[in-house]
Amino acid sequence: MKWGLYVVLVLVTLFCWANFVKAGKEVTESQQKLEQVRNDGEESEEVIKGLDSKVQNAAGNRFVNGLLLTFLSAGLIGIVFVIHVLPMLAHRVTHAVYDSGEEVEKDPMHDARSKVAQGDWEGAIEAFRQAAAADPLNRLPYVEISKIQLEQLEDPSSAVQTLRQAIEGQEWQENDAAYLMFRLAGIYDEHMQDRTSAATIMQQVMEQFPESRHSANARHKLHEWGLV
Known part of the structure; x- marks a missing residue:
């Protein structure tokens, strides 16, 4: 035409x-x-x-x-x-x-998101692990892996293991470390009915980040549980 x-x-x-x-x-x-x-x-x-x-x-x-x-x-x-x-x-x-005449770098999270959309949970976990290896100080891949293990695979133990490995394996910024610790405590309390372990993590937050909003939030959570 x-x-x-x-x-x-x-x-x-x-x-x-x-x-x-x-x-x-x-x-x-x-x-x-x-x-x-x-x-x-x-x-x-x-x-x-x-x-x-x-x-x-x-x-x-x-x-x-x-x-x-x-x-x-x-x-x-x-x-x-x-x-x-x-x-x-x-x-x-x-x-x-x-x-600037250079090839745009591929988003390391792209493959993982594609596999999530396809319902390929094991493939998504592996892709998120690769993204974590490419960017070790990005908390998102670990959070997404634990979310898949918890919600899609109904495996809270694996989710706990993923978050513990992430917390212990990196020197995180304060906000990232506190976020991962709160998420780990939530899995212990809500999905494994292990409030003792959850409370222990809240105590660790208070000790690791004293005089911070994270410490105040952890104290508030312990107060809700009747432990302070």
Whole structure:
């Protein structure tokens, strides 16, 4: 469809160009004949008027074809620019600005999310482990693994093991460490009915992060459990 439109526009443009050139020749020839008749003085006024009218008609035809030729040429150039040239320039500018000519790095979490969407839980866990290995200080892969083990595989023991390995295997920032510890305590309390272990973790939060909001939240949780 697109190339058919180009062919039609090109053919119409060539037709107008041919008419424009033809009308120009007619104007020139008619003007020369009119000048010759006037100089000879042998023809009647009626013949002179006829030739003059022919010159005017040819000039008008040339003007119309020239106008059409201008619009068609501009339209054809504009269509080519918008459809082909502009997207190419935009792509190159975007590539230069955002990519700096380098290939965009693959998101290590992409494969894991894809497998989650497919319901491939074991495959997702393995992909999240690979993402964790690629970015050891990102807590999200460990959280997602424990979530799959807990909710999809109904294996809270494995979820506890995953979170314990994550907590003990890295030097976490305060917020990340506290988040993982609270999540571990929640699994002990809600899914394994082991409030003693959950309370022990809350005590560890208070000892590890004293005078912090994490310590205050842990104390509040112990108070809810009636342990302080």
